Amino acid sequence: MLHSYIAGVGSFVPPNRVTNDDLSRLMTTSHDWIVTRSGIEERRFADEGVYCSDLALEASKKAIADAGISPSDVDFIIFATLSPDYHFPGTACYLQPKLGLNMVPCMDVRNQCTGFLYSLAVADAFVKAGMYKNILVVGAEVHSSALDFTDEGRDVAVLFGDGAGAVIVQPSPGEESGILYSELHADGSHAKALHMDIWDISRKPFLTPESCATRERWPTMKGKVVFKHAITRLVEVVNSTLAATGVGADDIKFVIPHQANMRINQFVAQMLEMPQEKFLHNMQVYGNTTAASIPLLLDETYRAGKIERGDLLMLLGFGSGFTWGATLLRW
Numbered sequence: 614m615l616h617s618y619i620a621g622v623g624s625f626v627p628p629n630r631v632t633n634d635d636l637s638r639l640m641t642t643s644h645d646w647i648v649t650r651s652g653i654e655e656r657r658f659a660d661e662g663v664y665c666s667d668l669a670l671e672a673s674k675k676a677i678a679d680a681g682i683s684p685s686d687v688d689f690i691i692f693a694t695l696s697p698d699y700h701f702p703g704t705a706c707y708l709q710p711k712l713g714l715n716m717v718p719c720m721d722v723r724n725q726c727t728g729f730l731y732s733l734a735v736a737d738a739f740v741k742a743g744m745y746k747n748i749l750v751v752g753a754e755v756h757s758s759a760l761d762f763t764d765e766g767r768d769v770a771v772l773f774g775d776g777a778g779a780v781i782v783q784p785s786p787g788e789e790s791g792i793l794y795s796e797l798h799a800d801g802s803h804a805k806a807l808h809m810d811i812w813d814i815s816r817k818p819f820l821t822p823e824s825c826a827t828r829e830r831w832p833t834m835k836g837k838v839v840f841k842h843a844i845t846r847l848v849e850v851v852n853s854t855l856a857a858t859g860v861g862a863d864d865i866k867f868v869i870p871h872q873a874n875m876r877i878n879q880f881v882a883q884m885l886e887m888p889q890e891k892f893l894h895n896m897q898v899y900g901n902t903t904a905a906s907i908p909l910l911l912d913e914t915y916r917a918g919k920i921e922r923g924d925l926l927m928l929l930g931f932g933s934g935f936t937w938g939a940t941l942l943r944w
């Protein structure tokens with residue numbers, strides 16, 4: 614049976630570095646508070662006028678080049694983001710002409726920090742069905758425009774950064790390599806644990822000067838609830854993925870987890886009795902880039918020469934929704 618593999622990877626972050634000390638000049642916080650709670654030391658923020666699709670474009674060009682194809686070979690675009698260029702249409706439709714790919718089908722996936730894993734599973738299914746052969750899957754975020762940099766929003770604002778990561782998904786050339794298994798989950802009963810109220814379509818009209826002046830325009834998060842559920846669900850999904858595939862934890866070279874919070878990932882490794890070194894991190898320098906975090910870390914790990922053909926990797930994500938999932942792949 615046809616199955617898919619990741620044929621090319623790329624990532625991009627905007628150049629503007631924002632340290633914890635920079636944030637402490639805008640709100641009451643400190644480098645120590647942020648590092649102790651999250652592991653994050655700095656993040657990148659896009660400049661005024663930069664769209665999510667602009668970051669995605671740079672990452673996509675690198676993934677396309679890495680796969681050894683030209684942009685015109687791409688036959689489907691899947692775009693994962695929670696910070697789209699506009700409310701509609703989907704951001705894939707803004708990326709498509711920037712890549713010079715008019716007429717290629719486009720789809721957005723709105724699954725927040727698990728968006729990349731959902732997108733990858735969709736791409737894998739398309740390849741298995743024989744529908745498409747060069748699918749661009751991109752996760753990108755411009756969070757910095759929608760964070761409250763006052764004391765009221767500091768619990769959320771210090772965690773997030775901007776960036777993009779992309780892969781090209783193709784039919785696997787061999788039996789052995791590629792995406793072996795994907796598991797996706799959601800529990801919408803916690804939708805309000807990390808959310809933004811402003812786009813409330815039940816209101817007529819849905820936006821008013823009054824609603825725009827309230828805190829509805831900023832994301833809100835029940836931090837401890839997210840923290841607790843993230844650990845529980847991530848441990849569960851790793852165990853069920855290992856059980857379903859018959860793979861042992863020792864066989865996995867690296868876990869590439871979503872980069873929300875260092876403590877979440879450390880707890881997960883500890884509860885699974887897996888070595889901490891297997892769980893890779895780059896949130897120290899990028900913060901939480903939501904749908905971009907997994908492909909961004911995958912790209913950096915690959916470019917650092919840490920992954921060899923044949924290595925087993927587990928991609929792992931949890932986020933707003935709640936949504937969570939795991940992908941097991943042989944590089």
Ligand code: ACO
Pocket residue numbers: 641642643646647650651726767768769771772807834835836837839840843871872873874901903931932933
């Ligand atoms: N700087 C200083 N103080 C702060 C800040 C800040 N940036 N943010 C909140 N505080 C204050 C609060 O006002 C509160 O003060 P109070 O006790 O006087 O009311 C206090 O710090 C809360 O401190 P803690 O209880 O120690 O906070 P906690 O240990 O829960 O850490 C955090 C908060 C970091 C948000 C944590 O709950 C967390 O990481 N949760 C997971 C959330 C997450 O990772 N979200 C990412 C998005 S979802 C995803 O991608 C998985």
